[in-house]
Amino acid sequence: MNDNLHPEQSSELPGAQWALDDSGAFNHWRQTKIAAATRQNTLEFINIADLANPTLAERQLILTRCNIDGYAFYQSSQPETEPAIAAALRQFTNSFGLKIAETHRSMGDHGVVALRVSKNEHQRGFIPYSRKAMNWHTDGYYNAPNDTIRSFVLHCAQPAGTGGQNQIIDPEIAYMRLRDLNPDYIAALMMPDAMTIPANTEADGSVRPASIGPVFMVENGALIMRYTARTRSIEWSQKAAPAAAALQNILETESEFLIQTTLKSGQGVLSNNTLHNRTGFDQGSDPSQRLMYRIRFHNRIPGGQNG
Numbered sequence: 397m398n399d400n401l402h403p404e405q406s407s408e409l410p411g412a413q414w415a416l417d418d419s420g421a422f423n424h425w426r427q428t429k430i431a432a433a434t435r436q437n438t439l440e441f442i443n444i445a446d447l448a449n450p451t452l453a454e455r456q457l458i459l460t461r462c463n464i465d466g467y468a469f470y471q472s473s474q475p476e477t478e479p480a481i482a483a484a485l486r487q488f489t490n491s492f493g494l495k496i497a498e499t500h501r502s503m504g505d506h507g508v509v510a511l512r513v514s515k516n517e518h519q520r521g522f523i524p525y526s527r528k529a530m531n532w533h534t535d536g537y538y539n540a541p542n543d544t545i546r547s548f549v550l551h552c553a554q555p556a557g558t559g560g561q562n563q564i565i566d567p568e569i570a571y572m573r574l575r576d577l578n579p580d581y582i583a584a585l586m587m588p589d590a591m592t593i594p595a596n597t598e599a600d601g602s603v604r605p606a607s608i609g610p611v612f613m614v615e616n617g618a619l620i621m622r623y624t625a626r627t628r629s630i631e632w633s634q635k636a637a638p639a640a641a642a643l644q645n646i647l648e649t650e651s652e653f654l655i656q657t658t659l660k661s662g663q664g665v666l667s668n669n670t671l672h673n674r675t676g677f678d679q680g681s682d683p684s685q686r687l688m689y690r691i692r693f694h695n696r697i698p699g700g701q702n703g
């Protein structure tokens with residue numbers, strides 16, 4: 397394992413690799429990233445004996461993976477009953493100092509959102525609560541700038557009969573591929589008007605204002621990504637449109653650093669709001685429902701990726 401991704405072990409300033417005029421810092425970072433990043437088929441799940449009470453050693457393993465990849469997969473023994481799983485998950489994320497993000501319309505106890513097929517009026521029609529596939533995105537891409545999502549946990553309480561596979565790509569890998577292709581694409585996606593999600597009237601009549609902002613941001617030396625591959629109800633600036641097309645192509649063709657996994661009960665991923673998608677799923681003859689718990693946070697995982 398290569399530890400050169402720790403900024404304190406490098407002579408370069410934290411975040412120097414994101415400056416488009418510093419190809420030396422970028423190339424140095426690129427080398428260490430490629431050497432250390434998790435590749436397809438090398439994904440390991442970190443064992444957490446008790447989800448609600450991770451040990452110091454278990455937490456350090458998670459932080460190390462988050463520092464390198466921006467995500468960490470874990471598997472745990474979880475409580476058997478539903479509200480207890482949510483409470484344990486919240487204790488797990490509390491141990492990393494993560495702070496609950498926006499008040500979500502579907503937020504239950506402990507700030508945890510239960511993702512399952514739903515016919516509730518406020519969830520009907522939303523893809524997360526259906527069996528449908530979900531396209532590449534980072535969470536909260538439609539949020540206002542002061543509601544930026546910087547990390548999330550996704551925890552499987554009950555898998556689907558078939559399908560429901562997640563794919564993940566580290567936003568830093570997507571950035572690297574795009575910058576390798578053409579640094580102008582990065583510049584275009586860092587413009588403050590790059591991506592607009594138009595205002596929307598919610599089912600309850602409330603209006604979510606338009607969300608206008610960049611795709612890539614650098615904050616305290618860390619790369620933050622705000623992205624959706626959706627094609628409806630989205631506007632790209634003239635300069636950003638070709639870059640967005642190139643980025644989408646990168647996500648669809650990445651193989652080396654693409655993670656594909658169908659989470660089992662007790663397994664989950666903690667991440668600095670990594671790029672992810674989901675295949676559609678079916679319950680088959682299984683009467684139990686696919687159930688995933690999700691919590692979104694305002695802050696990043698401590699020490700992760702120069703953050």
Ligand SMILES: [Fe+2]
Binds near residue numbers: 534
């Ligand atoms: Fe998501």
